[in-house]
Amino acid sequence: MAKDNKTAYIILGLLQHEDMSGYDIKKKIDIMVSHFWETGYGQIYPTLKQLSDNGEVLKEEVESTKGPDKIVYSITDKGREKLTDWLKHPAVNDTVRYEILLKLFFGSAVSMEENMERIRNFQCDQKEKMEMIALFKDNLQKVLSEDTDHLYYYLTVLFGEKIYRAYMEWSKEALELLQNKQKK
C-alpha cells in the first residue's frame, strides 16, 4: 500500500464530530491528538483542499459577526466512507523516532556531563507534557459516561500517561547509572 496522508484521516475524524474551519481543526489537534500525532497549517490547509477536490468534505464560506470570516468544512458520505475504510484496516507503521536516543547511543563521543544534561532536559520536557495530559485526563473523566467517543479518547490519554511514566522512570535510572559510573 502506498503512503497515505494521516492528516486527512484526522481531519475527517474531527469533522465527523462537528463542522470546523482549518483554524479550528489545528486547535483541536493541538489539544486532543498532539500527544501522539502533531501537524501544522502547512499540512492541514493543503489536505483540506485535496479532500474538498475529492468530494470528501464540503467547504462553505461563513460570514462572521465576531472576528474574520471563516471557511467551514463538513464531512460528506464519501468522506465518512473513506474514514471507516481506513479504520477497518489494521494499523501499520508505528515507527517511533527518538532523536535523544540516537544522540545518547553515540554518547561516548562527548562528555558524560553532556549526556546527563541531555537526559535532564528530556526529563524536564516530558514532565511538562505529563502534567498537561493529567489535566486533560481529569476533564475527560468527568464526562466519560456521556459519550462513547470519550471512552476512546480516554484510552489514548491512558496510553500517554503510561508512556510519560516510563519516560520518568527511565530518566531517573539512566541518570543514576551515569552518576555511578562517574564516581569510579
Next chain:
Amino acid sequence: MAKDNKTAYIILGLLQHEDMSGYDIKKKIDIMVSHFWETGYGQIYPTLKQLSDNGEVLKEEVESTKGPDKIVYSITDKGREKLTDWLKHPAVNDTVRYEILLKLFFGSAVSMEENMERIRNFQCDQKEKMEMIALFKDNLQKVLSEDTDHLYYYLTVLFGEKIYRAYMEWSKEALELLQNKQKK
C-alpha cells in the same frame, strides 16, 4: 535550523566504531538502533554518496575472497567533526507518531470488537519486540564493563524495555476497560 538527515549521523556514528559497507551498516542499524530509529537502503546508499561527496567519509572498493566485492567506508576527521557538532547540540524534534492511537481515537466509528482486535494485535507485535530487546540486553550486560560505548547502548536498551513494559500495561488495561463497557 533546516531539517537534517539523521541517517547521516547514524552512519557517521557507526563508522567511528569500525569501517563498514552500506550493507553492513544496514545490518547494524537493524540490530542495534532499529528500536528507536529505522531506515532502509533507499536512505543509506544516497546518504553515503552525499557524505562521500562532502569528504565526511572515504570510500574504498575491497575485493573479497568470500562473497561479492564490497565498498567499505571509513570516517574522516571532517566526518568526526560533523558528528560531535551534532552531539554538542541539544536534541529536538522527538515527534512520536502512533497510527494505532489515531485509529483508536476515532474508534467509535467502528465496532468495539474491531478496536479490541486492534489492541490485541498491537499487544502481540510489541511483545515480540520486547522479547528481542530482552535478548539484546542480556548480551550487552555481559560486556558492559569492556567499553564506554556499551554503557550508552545499554541506556537505549533500558529505554526500550521501559517503553515496551508500558505498552503491555496499557494494552491490558485498555482491553479491560473495553470489556467492562461491553458487558453493560
Next chain:
DNA sequence: TAGAGCATGTAAGCAGTTACATGATTCA
C-alpha cells in the same frame, strides 16, 4: 495604538518510503 490572537494560505525543499533492477555467491 499596539500587540496578541484570529484566520487562511503558499513555496521550497528535504526526508523517508516503496518498488524496482541487477548480479554474484553460498549451501542444502
Next chain:
DNA sequence: TGAATCATGTAACTGCTTACATGCTCTA
C-alpha cells in the same frame, strides 16, 4: 539447481517541515 543471502544501487513519489505572506479584529 534453485532458493536464500550477499551486495549495491536508482526512480518516483509524497508527507512533512519551515518559513514566508497577508490582513482582520479584539482588548488592554
